Amino acid sequence: MKSIWEKYKTEGAYDELMHSEFQPRRVSHGLCQYLNSLNKNDIDKRKIAAELAIMEMGISFTIYSDEGNIDRAWPFDIIPRIIDAREWRVIEKGLKQRLTALNCFINDVYGEQAFIKEGKIPGEIINSSKNFRKECVGMKPRHNAWANICGTDLVRDVDGVMYVLEDNLRVPSGVSYMLENRVITKRVFPELLQDTDILPIDDYPTQLHDMLSSIAYNQNHNPHVVVLTPGIYNSAYFEHAYLAQQMGAQLVEGSDLIVNDDDRVYMRTIEGLEQVDVIYRRIDDDFLDPEVFRKDSALGVRGLMRAWKAGNVALANAPGAGVADDKVVYAYVPEMIRYYLNEEPIIPNVPTYLCSNEDHLAYVLEHIAELVIKPANESGGYGMLVGPHALAKEIAAFRKVIQANPRNYIAQPTLAISTSPTLCKGRLEPRHIDLRPFILQGANTFVTAGGLTRVALKKGSLVVNSSQGGGSKDTWIINMENA
Template identity: 85%
Template structure:
């Protein structure tokens, strides 16, 4: 019988399951041994079972293209990614530290700006940030927490160290896919999950509900929580509907809500208007309230900012939280941790060059073929340059783009981000991966046990975003003492 591991070759990147060819890491030994006991037919059947489950469960995402919006089945790889609980405890602590510091920073930005006054960051970075909302100055959200839901992207370099690649603080998505990946894995490998002690993740919806309830104005024992979605054409609509259903919350669009003369938010129901206390909004600031932001927005709720400022409704994440989502601001997070918490960062940043710094800019322009260049406020893998994979023409064009607007670009070394065995046409091949854990912060702070592992399905690609051809894997946090 041919082994599924036949011809599996690890390269210079750190492999999450294999420490060398045919040699599993201790943490993944039982999984690798089990996979080795399966023949090609067994693997194919399990892959088909996963694909059928995805179709049955309606798990999809939307890709925007010139031809229109296309709903696609969620691309899922059945081979899980494994992390030890010992390492995870350290990562979890680092993620809590990071979000706490970021929330201190956002609160400071809309108040005294002490961090800037202390010379820790140039004021121009905030003044020129497209996500800085002057309308939020002086606001104090419940628990003084602005970013209640954060998706932090982590990558492991060839040195085995886990680095923070970016923080997603506006409307981070992907947690529903993390949850559904586990459901699919239980269908595909039921006997395997019975024998390996994997930390559960299915408490996320109840944790999210508890966190949102903790934001309710006053002391309401059972607040009315709604999930505000842009609608069915949004790429993350599956997630909006899924989370609302899991929490037992109402899924609403802008037209379902109204702000009355008393500056309170009400939901239209067949029985009349019903007061809303907490809104988990999945709409960008720009479209949230046409009275304050984009006047042409048909997605938001006129008067919503008035209601929020009056303290009659809580919004998660708070408007203006995206000021810390800027990739230029990212470079200052280690200093924020030292300044606000008087601690050393637990999780390191990737070395970052700020193109509005003349010395950094000179270095970046000289070394474009070696670097990854990203715009400060784009998401989804759009608008970036991966130097080693770019053509001379693309590099020349990007050089001009950066020089026209250096504030909008950062550059980082091209990391040899870690790989994991991925099923490709019936055999296992290494593919690059990242990890997006989700952190909730309200009255308390909670981190998911693992997160969404995204995988670049194209050979050699470093871009893991589903909109750019990426897929995902289940993430197992395993306690070695009990396995």
């Protein structure tokens, strides 16, 4: 019988499961041994079982294209990604540290601006950020937590060190896929999960609801929490509906809510108006309130900002939190940790060049073919250039784009991000991956046990976003202390 590991090569990047050829890491030894005991027919059956489960559960995402919106089944690889719980405890501590500092920074930006006044960050970076909302100056959300839900993207370099690639603080998505990946894996490998000490993740909806309840301004009753969605045509609508259902909260659109003359938010029901205390909004700032932001928005709620500023409704994430989502601001997070917490960063940033800095710009333009260039406020892998994989004409065009608006671009070295065995046409091949854990902050701080591992399904690709042809894996945090 041919081994599923036949021809598997780990060269050129840190592999999450294999230490070297045919040598699994200690934490993944059980999984590798189990997979090696399966024949191709066994693997094919499990792959088909996963695909049927995805169709049965209706797990999908939407791709926007010139031809229209396309709903696709969620691309899932059945081979999990594994991390030792001892390493994870350090990562978890680092993620809590990072979000705490980011919330201190956002609170400061809309308050005293001490970080700016003391020269820790140029004021122009904040003033020119499209996510800085002057309407939020002077606001104080409960617990000073502006970014209540954060999805931080982590990558591991060839040296085995985990780095923060970026922070997603506006409307981070993907947690529902993390949860559903585990459900699918339980169907595919029930016997393996039963025999492995994997940290659970199914408490996330409860943790999310508890966090949302903790930020309500009125704590004299059980807060009424709703999830505000742009509607069924949004690419993350599956997640909006899923999380609302799992929390036992109503899923609403802007037209379901109204702000009355008392500056309170109410939900329309067949029995009349019901006051809403907390809104988990999955709508960008620009569309949140046509009274304040985009006048043509039909997705938000007129008067919502008035209600929020009056302390009558809590919004998660708070408007204006995206000022710290800017990839230029990302470069200053290590200094934020030192400044606000008097600590050294536990998880390092990827080295970053700011094109708004003349010296950095000169270096970037000279070495652009070696670097990854990212716009400050795009997401989903759009608008970026991966220099080593780009054509000469693409590089030339991007040079002009950067020079026309240097504030809008950063550059980072092209990391040899880690790989994980991925099922490709019946055999295992290494594919590059990242990891998006989810951090909640309200009265307390909570980190998921692992997160959404995204995988670049195209051979050699570093782009893991589902909109760019990526998929995902279940992430196992394994407790080895009793192994």
